[in-house]
Amino acid sequence: MRGTTSSLWRLARRARLPFQPPTHCNKNNTPLSIARPFHRNAFSSSPYPLPFRFFTGQRRSMFIEAQATPNPSSLMFYPGKPVMDVGSADFPNPRSAMNSPLAKSLFAIDGVTRVFFGSDFVTVTKSEDAAWEFLKPEVFAAIMDFYSSGQPLFLDSQSAAAMDTAIHQDDSETVAMIKELLETRVRPAVQDDGGDIVYRGFDPDTGIVKLKMQGACSGCPSSSVTLKSGIENMLMHYVPEVKGVEQELDAEEDGAALSGEMM
Structure with missing residues (x-):
């Protein structure tokens, strides 16, 4: 019943x-x-709900907690279980989620535009016209169904996110210092806000570090401030060879930014 x-x-x-x-x-x-x-509070429009309990068919309870992020369009969902063992995974569109049953089921919810996996949380980003009042119960149900099904997070075990900040033997001392700062100083703070930051390269000629924002931090109004006022200043302080930081955008984000400039 x-x-x-x-x-x-x-x-x-x-x-x-x-x-x-x-x-x-x-x-x-x-x-x-x-x-x-x-x-x-389960159906409240407030983005600060208390823990939510689901009862599975096996009469086992599961607590899922939702937490707000600096991006009003994104919420972090804590299933009370580990999500990513190593690194993180970002799904900017449904096409990129075909290899993950959980991400695929979340994109099946009308209004979900982006999904991100962290160490112990799942960040879901919605469209502007969608309301959390209606989305939260469906996200709760999708996460609960996934963990009760016993499916793997990825259909292909090789799909786990690569360690972009892993230091390799051929890395210069400058690159090694940049990676270490990103991993120890920047990444923990960014993940607390439901996102992640990925190292995409360093140009020794220009001194520019290329980074990519993921999860709730992607598209967040304060992401540019975080890059310039926070990350850029810190890297330039500890690594004199760094002259600036640039954000690398997805094709969809780049197109949206270009259309916004034209308007």
Whole structure:
């Protein structure tokens, strides 16, 4: 009966209708509710919900906590389980998510535009016209379904994110210092905001370090400030060879930025 109630609730949420739990009557024809009450903040429009509990068919409970990020279009979801063992994974569009069952199921939710995997969290980014009030329950359900299914995070085990800041034997001393600073000083702070930063190269002739923002940090209004006022100043302070930092954009982001400049 619990599964029936959950299905009715999910259908009601997708139809944007108030959920009316089914009732049974006792021998005196007095209605008896058979629905388990949900947390009162589960459907709140606030981006700061309290932990949410789901009950699986195996009668096991799972807590999923949502947390706001500096980007109002992104939320971090903590399933209470490890997500990425090493590194991180960014999915800027549905095409890039075909190799991950979890990312693919999240993109199947109407309004989801980007997915990011961190060490113990999943960041979901929505479109401007989508409302978290309706998206959060569906994201909760998708994450719960994935972890109860026993599927791997990636269909191809080789798809795990490469360690971009790993220091190689052929790296110069300057590049090694840049990677070490990014890994120890920058990455932990950026991941706390539901995103990540990826090292994409250093040009010794110009002194420019190329970085790519991922997750909630991609498209965030404060990402350019973070790059210039935070990361650039720190790298220039510790590594004199660094003269500046540039952000590398996806093809979609580059096109959006170009159209914004033309307008």
